Each structure stands twice: as C-alpha cells, then as structure tokens.
Amino acid sequence: MTNPPPPHDSDSDALGPADLDDLVDSTDLLDDPRALRARADADGYLFFRALLPREAVLEVRRDILAAVAADGWLDDAAPLEQGRLDHRAIDTIPDDELRDDIGVSEQGYVHIQQVESLHRLPHHPALLSLYDDLIDGSVFVHPRHIVRAMTSHRGLSPTPAHQDFPLVQGTGATWTCWAPLGDCPRSLGSLAVLPGTHRRGYRPVIEAPGAGHIGAQLCDDDLPRWHGADFAAGDVLTFNAYTVHRSLPALDRDHLRLSMDVRYQSTDDPIEARALTNHADVDWATVYQGWGDTTFQRYWLDADLTIEPWDDALIQPSRRIC
Numbered sequence: 001m002t003n004p005p006p007p008h009d010s011d012s013d014a015l016g017p018a019d020l021d022d023l024v025d026s027t028d029l030l031d032d033p034r035a036l037r038a039r040a041d042a043d044g045y046l047f048f049r050a051l052l053p054r055e056a057v058l059e060v061r062r063d064i065l066a067a068v069a070a071d072g073w074l075d076d077a078a079p080l081e082q083g084r085l086d087h088r089a090i091d092t093i094p095d096d097e098l099r100d101d102i103g104v105s106e107q108g109y110v111h112i113q114q115v116e117s118l119h120r121l122p123h124h125p126a127l128l129s130l131y132d133d134l135i136d137g138s139v140f141v142h143p144r145h146i147v148r149a150m151t152s153h154r155g156l157s158p159t160p161a162h163q164d165f166p167l168v169q170g171t172g173a174t175w176t177c178w179a180p181l182g183d184c185p186r187s188l189g190s191l192a193v194l195p196g197t198h199r200r201g202y203r204p205v206i207e208a209p210g211a212g213h214i215g216a217q218l219c220d221d222d223l224p225r226w227h228g229a230d231f232a233a234g235d236v237l238t239f240n241a242y243t244v245h246r247s248l249p250a251l252d253r254d255h256l257r258l259s260m261d262v263r264y265q266s267t268d269d270p271i272e273a274r275a276l277t278n279h280a281d282v283d284w285a286t287v288y289q290g291w292g293d294t295t296f297q298r299y300w301l302d303a304d305l306t307i308e309p310w311d312d313a314l315i316q317p318s319r320r321i322c
C-alpha cells in the first residue's frame with residue numbers, strides 16, 4: 001500500500017495574482033433565493049459586485065483612516081482616502097505590540113474599533129436581506145467585527161489558507177461577509193476562496209504564520225484553482241465557515257489594505273461566547289465612547305441565544321485528513 005501524499009503546507013503554496021480564476025458574480029441571483037442557495041451549497045461562497053452602496057463603505061473607510069492617521073501611520077502628504085503608509089512610522093511599532101491578524105498595534109486597533117460607522121455597516125439592509133435568504137431562522141449579526149488594516153510592517157504575513165470554523169466555532173452554518181473598505185485590487189492582498197472546500201466539513205488544523213496562526217489541510221482532491229478578484233468598494237464576498245480562504249500576498253507595500261469581516265448565523269444555532277465580545281479585547285463601554293446613536297450597542301442582549309464555551313481542541317494541530 002502506498003502512503004497518501006502529505007497535506008499541502010498551505011503557507012508555502014505560492015499564489016500570485018495570475019494563479020486565480022475570477023470569483024463568480026451572483027448579483028443576477030439576488031432575486032432568486034432558491035438559486036442563490038443552490039450556488040452557495042455548490043461553491044461554498046457567493047460574490048456580489050456593488051451589493052453595498054459605495055458611499056456607505058467609503059464613509060467607514062474615511063472614519064477608520066482618520067483613526068489610523070491620528071496614530072501617525074499614514075503619509076500626511078497624500079490625501080487621507082488613499083491610505084498611503086508612512087513606512088518609517090509603521091516600522092517603529094515593536095513586534096510584540098503588533099497585532100499580526102490586524103496589521104497595526106494593540107492600541108491602534110482599539111481606536112479602529114471605536115469607529116461608530118464600522119458597527120453600523122454590517123446591519124445594512126442589503127446584507128440582512130442576503131443572509132435572510134441564506135440562513136434558516138432569524139439572522140443574527142455577530143458584533144465581533146474584524147477590521148484588517150494590513151500595513152507593510154515586517155511582522156506581517158498573508159492570511160494563511162484556513163477555515164473560519166475553528167476560530168469562530170458555534171455552528172458550521174455561520175457565514176462570513178468579507179468586504180473591502182475601499183477599492184482593493186489583488187495587488188493589495190485581497191481575499192481568495194477555494195470553491196467546494198466546505199463540503200468536507202471541519203478540517204483538523206496545521207500551524208501557519210499570519211492571521212489566526214492556523215492553516216487548513218489542503219488535499220489533492222481539492223479544486224486546484226482559487227477564486228479571487230480586484231474588489232471595488234461595495235463588493236461583498238461571503239463564504240461558509242468551512243470554506244477555505246486566504247489573502248493574497250500584498251505586492252503594493254505603500255498602501256493600507258482595509259477590509260472588514262463579519263459573521264452571520266441563525267439565532268436557532270449555538271454561538272460561541274467570544275463572538276459576543278469585541279475583537280480589540282476591550283469592553284464595550286470603551287468601544288462606545290463618543291457614539292451618537294445607541295441602535296447597534298449591545299443589541300444581542302435582546303436575542304434568545306444558546307451560548308457555548310470556546311473549544312481549544314479545534315485549533316490544536318492534530319490528525320491528518322489526507
């Protein structure tokens with residue numbers, strides 16, 4: 001009997017812009033929930049051009065860039081909206097203060113999380129309507145929104161090929177919404193997905209550098225082609241918790257790659273306790289300082305949720321699946 005080939009090391013798999021097929025645009029299915037679900041079941045992802053109004057996304061971009069600029073990491077000779085980095089300032093962030101899943105320092109990330117418009121956008125009617133079609137039962141928006149403000153800091157690697165399930169837990173029926181906060185071509189390190197990889201369910205993890213520090217085992221029968229895009233502000237990529245995804249290497253080292261990732265699930269399914277906490281690891285009162293509107297503050301207290309504890313075993317490297 002021959003030994004099965006080892007799982008691919010998801011980090012050493014070089015993946016350049018030319019190795020990608022285009023994400024399939026499902027905008028034409030938005031009025032057809034049955035077809036939308038069929039495609040989501042088949043591919044494990046859906047992509048939409050201009051699902052969100054560009055101006056709503058750019059408002060969040062401006063608000064976050066103002067916070068990043070206040071921390072001194074942007075080149076103030078360039079217009080704010082460009083997000084042009086001040087390399088010298090970025091390089092002064094000590095490695096042990098950098099959040100390598102985010103791209104900036106711990107304290108800088110608190111300032112980003114305090115941006116009020118960031119916590120409003122995930123509740124946009126276009127997103128709620130999409131997830132209403134995709135999810136059985138009432139849609140619950142996790143408040144733990146993640147912002148990637150990926151800089152050129154020496155301590156950063158592209159996000160490795162991984163599944164969200166071991167990091168988000170709760171239910172495999174969770175969907176992630178990945179939306180660039182501004183135009184985000186492949187050269188800025190946008191996101192790519194591996195279609196169909198959700199079908200195998202949870203994959204035991206391998207260690208990997210980059211956000212999350214875990215990778216998914218990729219097998220020879222996984223589809224060999226990644227799907228990606230040059231994203232514009234307003235585009236949305238959504239994928240199932242088991243769909244393998246990664247970021248592309250950032251070839252443009254001069255600009256911030258700004259994006260958000262947000263999770264949606266049914267109130268009928270269990271949710272992991274950390275999903276209700278803030279991603280900057282500060283309490284909500286700190287996040288809400290200076291907000292003008294309370295609509296999206298602590299809204300989950302009104303939801304009837306089944307809250308489960310974190311299971312550390314899901315992020316421990318263990319057996320091989322291929």
Ligand SMILES: O=C(O)CCC(=O)C(=O)O
Pocket residue numbers: 148159164176177178191211245246247259261262
């Ligand atoms: O934006 C990234 O680099 C990572 C995003 C991600 O892993 C996610 O959306 O689950």
